[in-house]
Amino acid sequence: MKAIAVTGANGFVGKNLVADLNLNDDYKVLPITKATPLQERDQYLKQVDFIVHLAGVNRTEDDTEYTQGNVYLLQELLGVIQENPKHPTILLSSSIHAANDTPYGRSKLEAEEVLEKFAEDNENEILIYRFPNLFGKWCNPDYNSVVATFCYHISRNAEVSVHDSNVQLTLNYIDDVVAEIKRAIKGNPTLLDNKPTVPNVLRITVGNLVKKIKVFKQSRENLTVPHLADPLEKALYSTYLSYLPEDDFSYMLPMHTDDRGSFTEFIKTVDHGQISINVSKPGVTKGNHWHHTKVEKFLVVSGKGVIRFRNIRSNEIIEYFVTGTQLEVVDVPVGYTHNIENLGDSDLITVMWANEPFNPANPDTYALEV
Structure with missing residues (x-):
């Protein structure tokens, strides 16, 4: 020694x-x-x-x-x-x-x-x-x-x-x-x-x-994270968080709620997409839309449900049954209309990643029943 x-x-x-x-x-x-x-x-x-x-x-x-x-x-x-x-x-x-x-x-x-x-x-x-x-x-x-x-x-x-x-x-x-x-x-x-x-x-x-440092502070409002591939920015961000007041570690997220459940944006990045949390009430189906370029990943972390797909040029429906007891990532390809239905008696909670932050001027989202 x-x-x-x-x-x-x-x-x-x-x-x-x-x-x-x-x-x-x-x-x-x-x-x-x-x-x-x-x-x-x-x-x-x-x-x-x-x-x-x-x-x-x-x-x-x-x-x-x-x-x-x-x-x-x-x-x-x-x-x-x-x-x-x-x-x-x-x-x-x-x-x-x-x-x-x-x-x-x-x-x-x-x-x-x-x-x-x-x-x-x-x-x-x-x-x-x-x-x-x-x-x-x-x-x-x-x-x-x-x-x-x-x-x-x-x-x-x-x-x-x-x-x-x-x-x-x-x-x-x-x-x-x-x-x-x-x-x-x-x-x-x-x-x-x-x-x-x-x-x-x-x-x-x-x-x-x-x-x-001011951008780091604003990130709680715009939900962005730093460019972590930059060693300086990564180190500065870790340093900044270490100086937060101890009664200010947490912050609230705006939740979009209705009788079907809620949808909450969590993290947005310029080059690594967006992470959101979707909550669906029992019996509720969400989605029924497709994208040209936007791709997504769905990960159910609580409850049980089914994710359905249909190529918009086909009548064949594909189903993936998912549950929070067995974590399984489901990719959502472009050109497939899709939805997610809660089959359980409790809330269905899904972590959703998209390859780009939501842009209201160009949502790339088109309604179509599966």
Whole structure:
């Protein structure tokens, strides 16, 4: 079992990393936080095989705290690590700001130099990652993540301030960061120009970031889902939902009801069709129409019924008897008029997928008895 110490374990990256590492029985994770007693902290550092140093200061009103939290703390930890006979590998969380001449950037660069000198003197392997802007679940809004800040406020109907919508953001998603740290722990870090790096770098302007998050919020009204083939959009949507208020996880759907039952649209997409829920009362038959291009899939999940088809150029009727106790998908081809009848004593509930969202201007639906 490999023992791994994680400093800054209560921070954004630390919480995600520790939660993930704890899923693997091959690792013994020793989290270090500000609340960890010094004796316990030092005991951890003297026995582990790998150290992930995430602790540091990235926002403060007193510039001297950058040096204190990013340089002096590292020097203090290295003094203890020097006593570890295993010569553990040390992974340092640095920043792309180390290339900038700012108090924060200078402190991160100095920390890198301190660690490099330690490695030369003590033969420890080191990995220095200059992380860009990071985003994902469990990051504090109004702190150091513009994504977290925008997600938090927009989900609560608050306005967000944008000084320059054309500013380009360079991002890494937290799951990609954790995956890379795990590769490093296994001895297989990703290298770019011989330097450790997190793959899957994502880019977006501040203005487009705000637009996307607002679209996510509007999706409850228009029932759309994001373009999930886009890695950035997929990660942003997962992140946005993690910032919803806990009393606002659910939302109501408009139901079209009559004495036959109900029909409710659930999800609409631009390129993957639409999902709806159909409820038919006992004895009710719905449908009796056909389509030129629209195709559907019916899945009865409760009750029992029959789905009937007839090629509009034929008199032959085809029947499929369906029930919620044996899930069976029935495809509805074009050119076949079709209906569904409830044969049971309770509601017949059917999940329906169509290959395109309903378009009132071009419904592609033509009434014809089966």
